[in-house]
Amino acid sequence: MGFSIKLLPDNSTFTAEAGETIMETAKKHGHNLPLGCADGACGLCRGILLQGTVDHGRSTVIALTDEDKEAGLALFCCAIPTSDLVIQRREMVADWTILDWNGSME
Ligand code: FES
Numbered sequence: 799m800g801f802s803i804k805l806l807p808d809n810s811t812f813t814a815e816a817g818e819t820i821m822e823t824a825k826k827h828g829h830n831l832p833l834g835c836a837d838g839a840c841g842l843c844r845g846i847l848l849q850g851t852v853d854h855g856r857s858t859v860i861a862l863t864d865e866d867k868e869a870g871l872a873l874f875c876c877a878i879p880t881s882d883l884v885i886q887r888r889e890m891v892a893d894w895t896i897l898d899w900n901g902s903m904e
Pocket residue numbers: 832833834835836837838839840841842843844861873874875876
């Protein structure tokens with residue numbers, strides 16, 4: 799059974815298959831989210847969980863602290879949905895420069 803993922807600000811909804819990360823699912827559905835190491839270490843893929851829960855998988859404390867998790871952040875390259883989700887990605891321009899946010903909730 800899959801889980802529904804609503805991606806903001808795109809306002810797009812797609813379904814994750816069991817065991818897929820948010821990143822894998824988004825890419826499969828044509829969304830190129832910020833991505834660096836793809837291994838839970840750099841933090842470039844950080845996004846916000848507005849609703850729902852995930853298994854943070856192989857994310858490292860270097861890229862995502864317990865406080866980050868409590869604040870609703872997740873590494874989309876590692877996070878596996880455990881419920882339906884509403885998520886927010888970083889804003890980007892074509893050269894992948896991140897425009898709007900430094901990854902903190904402050
Ligand atoms: S891409 Fe590096 S932590 Fe996700």
